[in-house]
Amino acid sequence: MKVFKFGGASVKDADGIRNVAALLSRFANEEILVVISAMGKSTNKLEELVHAYYHNTGAAPALISDLKEYHFGVMNNLLPEQPLAFRNDIENLFLELECLVENANNLEDFDFVYDQIVCFGELLSTKIVSHYLISQQTRNLWMDARNFILTDNRYRDGKVQWDKTEHTIQNRLKPLTSKNLVITQGFIGRDSLNTTTTLGREGSDYSAAIFAYCLKAESVTIWKDVAGVMNADPKKFPEAVLLSSLSYNDCIELAYYGASVIHPKTLQPMKARNIPLYVKSFIHPEDEGTAVKQDAEALATPCFIHKTNQVLVELSTRDFTFIVEENLREIFNQLASYKVRCNIMQNSAISFSFGADNKEDRLVRLCEALENLGLRVTIQEGLELLTVYNATETRPAEWFQGKQVILQQQTGETIHYLLR
Ligand code: ASP
Numbered sequence: 513m514k515v516f517k518f519g520g521a522s523v524k525d526a527d528g529i530r531n532v533a534a535l536l537s538r539f540a541n542e543e544i545l546v547v548i549s550a551m552g553k554s555t556n557k558l559e560e561l562v563h564a565y566y567h568n569t570g571a572a573p574a575l576i577s578d579l580k581e582y583h584f585g586v587m588n589n590l591l592p593e594q595p596l597a598f599r600n601d602i603e604n605l606f607l608e609l610e611c612l613v614e615n616a617n618n619l620e621d622f623d624f625v626y627d628q629i630v631c632f633g634e635l636l637s638t639k640i641v642s643h644y645l646i647s648q649q650t651r652n653l654w655m656d657a658r659n660f661i662l663t664d665n666r667y668r669d670g671k672v673q674w675d676k677t678e679h680t681i682q683n684r685l686k687p688l689t690s691k692n693l694v695i696t697q698g699f700i701g702r703d704s705l706n707t708t709t710t711l712g713r714e715g716s717d718y719s720a721a722i723f724a725y726c727l728k729a730e731s732v733t734i735w736k737d738v739a740g741v742m743n744a745d746p747k748k749f750p751e752a753v754l755l756s757s758l759s760y761n762d763c764i765e766l767a768y769y770g771a772s773v774i775h776p777k778t779l780q781p782m783k784a785r786n787i788p789l790y791v792k793s794f795i796h797p798e799d800e801g802t803a804v805k806q807d808a809e810a811l812a813t814p815c816f817i818h819k820t821n822q823v824l825v826e827l828s829t830r831d832f833t834f835i836v837e838e839n840l841r842e843i844f845n846q847l848a849s850y851k852v853r854c855n856i857m858q859n860s861a862i863s864f865s866f867g868a869d870n871k872e873d874r875l876v877r878l879c880e881a882l883e884n885l886g887l888r889v890t891i892q893e894g895l896e897l898l899t900v901y902n903a904t905e906t907r908p909a910e911w912f913q914g915k916q917v918i919l920q921q922q923t924g925e926t927i928h929y930l931l932r
Pocket residue numbers: 519520549550555556633698699712713714715716717
């Protein structure tokens with residue numbers, strides 16, 4: 513059996529959903545489990561709703577009405593008159609969401625609230641696709657992924673409980689996938705109290721990998737609006753080329769450094785069971801795309817990953833003493849507790865510097881905590897990070913034109929440049 517994943521861009525409007533249906537009809541005789549994300553940018557809208565509800569700003573009703581307009585608009589375009597069961601499912605989901613945010617929030621745990629609300633994006637999109645497929649005589653089962661993806665209770669960052677998840681998928685889902693096309697959600701799971709959890713933004717790729725691992729699938733295909741994995745973002749670098757095959761390790765590294773094609777956690781389960789991952793275009797499904805697999809050829813080109821909105825944080829002791837192991841331990845403890853990842857770092861006798869994504873709220877609190885450790889903290893914002901993976905060439909000068917390298921770090925054949 514195969515696992516397919518469709519992201520938000522592939523189901524962002526009625527034409528997108530028609531295209532998904534057409535694509536699935538090409539595989540009518542195969543066993544397929546389909547994982548789908550929330551439509552278009554609806555997860556962002558739901559995040560606004562979380563904010564509105566959590567802080568009681570009064571904006572919740574207007575946001576729900578935007579979401580309704582969007583989803584019902586797509587439905588009406590797909591089928592001017594929906595069967596009652598279709599309409600009913602969507603009305604009920606919105607009713608549930610409305611009831612949830614109707615009363616003033618008195619919950620403290622933001623991440624808990626987040627997961628209970630944001631999951632509706634995937635519930636809605638999968639219901640719409642499933643009902644539309646039925647209307648087109650494509651029989652399918654809609655399954656609630658929360659019954660299968662079992663996690664701990666770390667909201668917004670649920671950790672998969674592999675043994676339980678695999679057991680449940682093998683016993684309860686596998687018998688269904690052998691006879692039916694199954695439509696389910698990415699991104700969502702549940703904890704042992706039956707409460708919804710999510711796997712982190714863009715986590716649907718990871719869901720597809722979890723299902724594939726537990727079903728021992730023959731492959732996963734991620735259908736995207738790009739041709740496959742490229743050696744750079746073609747919007748930024750017109751000379752970017754498609755990588756037709758890629759090893760698990762290279763793909764893991766690229767995703768980790770921020771190539772936005774695949775969620776970084778996706779590859780580990782695939783590698784563990786030697787399941788190939790295909791990244792293909794849903795616009796040109798006949799094209800080859802990229803195959804991520806064990807026996808891929810060595811990378812023939814360097815890969816470039818460019819990230820904006822970076823900060824450089826420089827730390828030193830107030831009394832000009834050395835930065836020693838003791839300080840470093842405390843610094844890393846704070847980095848871990850504020851979930852700030854160092855994209856680049858450097859230490860000298862009297863300072864420790866790191867570059868990170870500028871996630872404002874976290875960074876401000878982190879810097880306060882670091883100051884409370886007695887450290888002097890200075891921040892430079894508005895920086896860029898260029899990572900060159902498999903850096904076989906000398907550095908491509910044109911990319912640095914007008915830019916100043918303020919920190920550089922090389923590990924093997926990977927070079928990071930923090931630029932201003
Ligand atoms: N809908 C979720 C998000 O936008 C999950 C995903 O798309 O993978 O983050």
